[in-house]
Amino acid sequence: MRYIEEFQDPRLAQRLLEEIHRTVTRPWALMEVCGGQTHTIIRHGIDQLLPDSVELIHGPGCPVCVTPLEMIDKALAIASRPEVIFCSFGDMLRVPGTDRDLFQVRSEGGDVRVVYSPLDALHVARENPDRQVVFFGIGFETTAPPNAMTVHQAHRLGIRNFSLLVSHVRVPPAIEAIMRSTECRVQGFLAAGHVCSVMGTEEYPRLSERHQVPIVVTGFEPLDILEGVRRTVLQLERGEHHVDNAYPRAVRPEGNAAAKAMLADVFEVTDRSWRGIGTIPDSGWRLSARYRDYDAEHRFPVADLRTTEPADCRSGEVLQGLITPHQCAAFGNTCTPRNPLGATMVSSEGACAAYYLYRRLGDGAEKQEANSVV
Known part of the structure; x- marks a missing residue:
């Protein structure tokens, strides 16, 4: 509670905003990489309180949103099998596959x-030795360590009826892909503090130097975001580009040694497909050879399943920061949280869900109204 109160102090927020306004002399485009940061920005209207010349672009930082359609369809195929108990976090149940979601599989008799x-999920496997139990392992570097530990535990205890459907992705290769895009407008990044609390910051200096962009590690409360913006803009105005840790209460340069060791033991780096974006080299993990028997894609005949993204969903452009949600014709019309076309409208961290929840339906009038408060 202490941190929540301190890092939402409106008086301190006003001071940071005033300093940002004084600092900025030209247009800058910054990208926050985490969906949790996106929701903080939209919920508190931070993007509307910043100078008009500071644009916040929402990046591919929602783990549910970037899980590719083919992986959702693999989950649906596995969950539909009568011998399977399919376990998942709740936010994945309404993510649409090609023609249904996990809720529909459950309504049709699947044990989801x-x-x-x-x-x-491992406990479920121990209680049901005659069933195959599959856990849907998605997310960034934050959720990968506990999933790796669970596979390690299953191997150590000899639990053979447990497997992991792996769809883990890594943030630094995504930043690399964004910066290499010919359509990229990003000039600085707000890096996700929880990812860096696990992995540290050692991968970021190379990215910052190669693309000459500031990368500021940032937390998730309003003052965290504003301080991240302030430090990023200050670097840009000075013509600097380096990694800056604005989240030292949680992030150390070396990260979490135990978590990184577990990841190195259980997983190996591989290419991964990102929903709406495509395949990014070395951007994900898969189970290493030692634990390959616990890979659900190898245990069930789904490895060759391929799908095509729906043409009327522009979530891929949202995830790349090329458009904002309300620039999609389907947003709020044929695509709503009750009837979503894509994962960005389903997830609690999705940009489309944030815009819909906080009634961000346009730019102009709301920006003017918010700035009148400053």
């Missing part, structure tokens, strides 16, 4: 269960 930890 919501769990709160991958270890819960």
